[in-house]
Amino acid sequence: xxxxxEVKNLCKKYNQFELKNVNLTxxxxxxxxxxxxxxxGKTTTIKSILNLTNSTGEINIFGLNVKKYxxxxxxxxxxVLNENFxxxxxxxxxxNKIVKNIYKNxxxxxxxKYLEDFKLPQNKISKEFSSGMKMKLKIxxxxxxxxxxxxxxxxxxxxxxxARSEILDIFQDFIQNGENSIFVSSxxxxxxxxxxxxxxxxxxxxxxxxxxRDELLEEYGIVKCSKAEFEKINKKDYVKYKVNRYExxxxxxxxxxxKRKYDFNVIDRPTLEDIMLIYIKGEK
Numbered sequence: 001x002x003x004x005x006e007v008k009n010l011c012k013k014y015n016q017f018e019l020k021n022v023n024l025t026x027x028x029x030x031x032x033x034x035x036x037x038x039x040x041g042k043t044t045t046i047k048s049i050l051n052l053t054n055s056t057g058e059i060n061i062f063g064l065n066v067k068k069y070x071x072x073x074x075x076x077x078x079x080v081l082n083e084n085f086x087x088x089x090x091x092x093x094x095x096n097k098i099v100k101n102i103y104k105n106x107x108x109x110x111x112x113k114y115l116e117d118f119k120l121p122q123n124k125i126s127k128e129f130s131s132g133m134k135m136k137l138k139i140x141x142x143x144x145x146x147x148x149x150x151x152x153x154x155x156x157x158x159x160x161x162x163a164r165s166e167i168l169d170i171f172q173d174f175i176q177n178g179e180n181s182i183f184v185s186s187x188x189x190x191x192x193x194x195x196x197x198x199x200x201x202x203x204x205x206x207x208x209x210x211x212x213r214d215e216l217l218e219e220y221g222i223v224k225c226s227k228a229e230f231e232k233i234n235k236k237d238y239v240k241y242k243v244n245r246y247e248x249x250x251x252x253x254x255x256x257x258x259k260r261k262y263d264f265n266v267i268d269r270p271t272l273e274d275i276m277l278i279y280i281k282g283e284k
Contacts, residue, residue: 004028004149004181005049010057012044019044019055019205026198029178031171033192033213034185035276036202042185043082045202046153049183050079061149075104078142080135080152088127092120092137103145111144117166131158139167143174150174152184156191164188168195189272193217201276208279221255221267222274224248229264237261240282251278 003025010022019041026032034042048055051066059066061073086095092115100106115122118136126134135158142150150171156164172195174180186192192199193213200210209216223238230241230248237258241250251274252258255267268274 002028004062005032005183006058006060007045007049008058010045010048010055010059012048012053012055017041017044017205019048022057022202022205022207024200024207024210026181026183028181029175030197031175031182031184031195032198032200033189033196033272034183034200034202035187035189035192035272036185037276037280038187041202041205043153044205046081046151046183046185050074050077050151075145076148078145078147078150080138080142080150080155082153082157084126084134085138085141086126089125091125092122092140095126095137095141099141099145106145108144110146111140114140114144132160132163135159136163136167139170143170148180150180150182150184152182152186154186155184156186156188164191171195189276193272199272201279203280216272216275217269219254219256220270220275221252221258222270222278223250223252223258223262223264224266224268225250225264233262235284240278240284242278242282249274249278249282251275251282 005026007022007024010019012019017039022045034045036042044053047053049059049066051070062076064073066073096108096111100108118140120133120137126137129137135155139155156167159167168191171182175182196213198210199213199216201208225248227248230250233250237252239251239253241248259267
């Protein structure tokens with residue numbers, strides 16, 4: 001399977017933070033969700049991929065090095081970041097006039113269709129938009145030049161559940177041709193459970209795991225047990241554990257294998273949030 005994005009040994013150092021040897025690959029036709037708590041390195045990773053910050057390592061998009069072919073690559077990327085690319089005193093019509101001179105493949109008709117679908121007023125300055133409306137405007141701009149790769153930083157942040165569902169449907173439609181891909185960071189892990197093919201978890205600047213969504217949600221498990229039961233488990237047979245008020249939550253990588261070794265009645269199917277929480281707050 002051909003990769004649309006490859007990140008090798010990505011490093012970036014700040015005074016209080018360091019991104020350390022980040023490696024990941026995103027195949028064509030797939031969605032990868034990037035998860036982690038605030039300050040874990042999600043935005044720094046995205047900015048490095050977009051060549052917006054000076055980092056070391058190798059990043060290839062469409063098989064091309066991002067530093068060498070920056071302009072060519074960005075013609076085929078749709079981007080949504082937390083920062084505003086345009087003045088808040090511009091309205092969507094003004095933005096169309098500007099952006100159509102930036103992208104060769106800008107599709108004015110498609111852009112205005114998204115504005116209509118998203119119920120965004122064309123003559124109202126974006127400063128007067130709600131946070132959800134601003135996000136929809138960014139997504140419309142990102143999609144309207146027919147990109148092959150979407151790179152999104154918290155794209156459903158500020159949206160109500162109905163609007164989030166609409167946006168997630170658009171993202172899934174975007175990859176249906178088998179050629180387009182999406183790399184998306186989100187703290188709304190339930191969204192990624194619906195749409196992502198791969199999940200990459202970053203913590204304190206390092207990749208903790210990068211697996212398919214199905215591996216994480218179907219093969220991983222959370223064992224609920226007492227302290228006495230926990231003490232019978234070999235350390236090699238669990239990832240981490242967290243002590244709650246009345247019981248232990250023990251994260252295991254292969255619940256079927258665990259069941260063959262141990263006699264525990266309750267092994268829950270985890271959510272991405274469960275896995276993230278035990279990795280960050282748990283002990284080994």
